[in-house]
Structure formats: structure tokens, C-alpha cells
Amino acid sequence: MKIDVNSCAIIYARLxxxxxxxxxxxxxxxxxxxxxxxxxxxxxxxxxxxxxxxVDLLVRxxxxxxxxxxxxxxxxxREILGRNVDLATESSLHPLxxxxxxxxxxxxxxx
Numbered sequence: 001m002k003i004d005v006n007s008c009a010i011i012y013a014r015l016x017x018x019x020x021x022x023x024x025x026x027x028x029x030x031x032x033x034x035x036x037x038x039x040x041x042x043x044x045x046x047x048x049x050x051x052x053x054x055v056d057l058l059v060r061x062x063x064x065x066x067x068x069x070x071x072x073x074x075x076x077x078r079e080i081l082g083r084n085v086d087l088a089t090e091s092s093l094h095p096l097x098x099x100x101x102x103x104x105x106x107x108x109x110x111x
Contacts, residue, residue, distance in 0.1 A: 023108060025080045026038065026080055026108055027108070029077070029080060030108075030109040031111075033073060033076070035060070035061060035062060036061060036062045036110070037059070037060035037109065038057060038059050038107070038108050039057070039058045039106055040056065040105070040106050040108060041056050041058055041102075041104040042056035042104060045106045046104060053083070054083060054084040054086050055084070057077060057085055057087050058088050058090065058101065058105060059089055060090060062111065070087070073087060074087040
């Protein structure tokens with residue numbers, strides 16, 4: 001089977017165009033919520049997600065937040081993405097998975 005590079009480029013461009021409004025909403029939310037860094041890891045970052053997959057996000061906060069505000073951040077990203085979200089901080093990562101998470105990480109926003 002021969003792959004048409006031009007067709008692939010068109011498909012890629014359409015995908016990026018569909019994602020751009022979502023990425024812009026995420027970046028705006030990060031700026032408004034004083035987030036220093038937000039990245040995606042796990043199945044979504046590897047392109048192995050399914051329609052039922054959650055989105056794993058790693059966040060570095062610009063300031064300390066309480067539990068209620070942290071859950072509100074998770075809800076904000078859930079609403080934007082239209083999928084379940086697992087929000088984690090670097091300090092909450094178990095040492096056994098930390099290396100894999102950081103290897104998968106694709107930064108979406110960084111101050």
C-alpha cells in the first residue's frame with residue numbers, strides 16, 4: 001500500500017485545525033488560573049487513546065491551591081475537553097511511574 005504524503009498532510013492539517021480552538025481554550029484557562037505548566041501524558045500523548053479514554057494532565061501550579069480549587073481546575077479541563085480528566089502534580093507522581101510520565105509528557109502550556 002502506497003501512502004500519499006499530500007493526503008497525510010491534509011489530514012494532519014485538519015486535525016490541527018480541529019484541535020486549535022481546544023488548545024486555545026486550555027491555554028486561556030491556564031493563564032487565568034495562574035498555572036505555570038500544563039502537559040498531557042499517557043495514552044493521549046502517545047496517540048493510543050480511545051473515545052472512552054480519560055486525559056491525563058500534569059500541572060505545575062503558579063501558587064499553592066487547596067483541594068477544592070484543585071478539583072475545580074480538573075473540572076475546568078474536563079469541560080473544555082469533553083472527556084474525563086485525571087489531573088496530577090509532579091509531587092503526586094509515584095516514583096515508579098514518574099520516569100514514564102515525564103517521557104510521555106507533551107507540554108501544552110508553559111508560562
